[in-house]
Amino acid sequence: MGGVPCGRSPFFIAPRHSFCYNEFMSKLLILHADILVPHEPSRVLRDAAIAIENKKIVALGETPPDFHADEIIDARHHVALPGFFNAHAHAAMTLLRGSAEDLPLDRWFNEGIWRTESALTEEDVYWGTALAACEMLRGGTVAFADHYFWMTQVARVVQESGMKALLAWCVFGSDFASEMGPTTLELTGDFVAEFQNISTEAALRRAANLARKLGVGCHIHVSESPAQVENAYKQFGKSPVAYLDDLGVFENPSIAAHAIYLDDADIEILRARNVTVAACPKTHLKLAMKTTRLVDLLR
Template identity: 40%
Template sequence: MNDLLIANGNVLTVSPDGARADVLRRYDVLVRGQRIEAVQPAGRIDRSHFRTIIDATDKVVMPGFVNCHAHTPMVLFRGLAEDVSIDRWFNEFIWPLENNLTAEDVYWGMLLGAAEMIRAGITTVADHYFHMDRGGEAIDQIGMRGVLGWAMFSSLGKPALDQTDTFIREWHGAANGRITTIVAPHAPYTCDDDFLMAAGRIARRHGVPVHIHAAEVIAQTEASLAKRGITPIEILEQTGVLLPGTIIAHACGVTPDDVERMASAGVGVATAPKTYLKLGMDITPVRDLRAVGIPVGLATDGVVSNNTLDLWEAMRLTAMLQKDRALDPEVLTIPEALAIATHESAKVVGLGGKVGAVAAGYLADLIVVDTSGLHHQPLHSITASLVYSAMASDVVHTIIDGKVVMRDRRILTIDVDDVIANVSHQNRRLAQRVPGQRIQTYHP
């Protein structure tokens, strides 16, 4: 008896180098346990051998998205910091608002954000936030895959480092392996060198990488050069956190030398284009990074700079921004955009070769996408439709680790209405900003 048959779908295949993206028409995907067992022409198998069957006729079966950098519980503050500069965004909004957060809030915020992601076809999140033990509980409960890091500033001192150490010991490999951990110092401008060195030691001791914001805008690199004569990426290199597999969020303000340093260190970069556009920032030099072999993955960042947890948007904005920056519509093609969304995003979060493809042996993190909407008609090119027309609401089924987590757009693992009710109840308390009370101050 097999576990799951996703029957008669149009299966997306993407070459890891982004040279080709094709669709296998009318194929079955056979799932046993956590993994894809076979991908084969439809009709060869007796359907009575399966416990669960999902009919994917005329729908697309593709890998779930991997969100390479998020602060998911920030959904709690959605819409509270609009039309402001980065300085004001941090100092007048985010850091005063985060002063209100309790561990309980993080749990409910993580559930709400994870539900939004699953409905948008995201199956893995690399999350960077506070009270991550409660965040982990939520990820476990809803059935998502997570690479989780407990956010730290050096102002929190040694207790924060000890907390991360404990968190990694307790949570790495949890939820049947769905949850892995990562060390998450916030940024070189909020963590001093000693703190970064200590974070790097924890990472090496546990054999996990680091997830950190760096060179978010060129102004940060210029400020670092003026103050210390080295770039933010050089700080990470000198303090020992530029480890193989380290996730650098944004890297919009990196120098050509930084790019070389990052390539030789073996790090990956998470790009969150909607945030850059909304906050009037520089953009990740995606093509320069990929040209030297640095994998680039898609990210939403937190909802207070992005408003949605939607990687369909991130995929198309990544492609369009590179075309616009190069003044050349022939760069960052549809197959490349799909390779970034699948193989490369998986690689950035340390899951390369494990998720990100509909192929035998891969973990069954899959989504089924409805292309019958008017915005897809007439459907001449499925791959063009996926990159430039698809909406989060086109995702009908989401499978994570071989389990159907959303069926016909209904999340099966938690009561979403209950989550919304719990979160709404806290709105007034969470939205208050007390003058002078904030968890950090931004001055790069």
């Protein structure tokens, strides 16, 4: 499946010896690390160096002869690995953690999460996302694809934290009426996202058309429960994945979150469209759902 677009990622020293990069310090040298080489997961460089200049990695393995470091970090007995990328998040939901436990999906949404979310303010979203950014960075996650409300606040956290992100303003319902914050297509520009099981065909077509026009992808929850799949067959005579594909939602590189209840034909569509499937095992465990067919998707 396609990966989440990303640029060069900073490295983090595991487990808890992260460093604070001083913006006035231009050259940093990390020595004696065991390095898991990016894009070559089976390759490990032992007792190796990482040379960083102006926040960019300029050498892996040997220290370049003309590299005079402003600071040296001894990473003996540590592993340096590429940054992690979170492919599907609602970062500000850190504030809701533990607030709706032991409930099935529909009650978790209707009686817990959506009720609490309706009371969130723009500032709450800023602080919830800021907390999430701290937690992500501490664990080595350097970028995230986020899908929520008040996304200008999420963008602010991205800028302040130095992380990278793909941001989608969550859109519900049939006419893009505001659920939380000023969420119209015109106001949110490329913050385009969808929620398939409660969106109408016209709304989905509008989102797909705007995504095409702006050259952005959609970030959408897909086939998260048996009821969603059942409803799609009842209403449209096809699976949610086939339905969204016919509407053009997957034309640009898109993210399908959860995607638990897929049949073989769905997997073929997702593969052909190069859709990034974001499996969320922790969520699936929490809500006692099934798991995404990762082995089949990766074939």
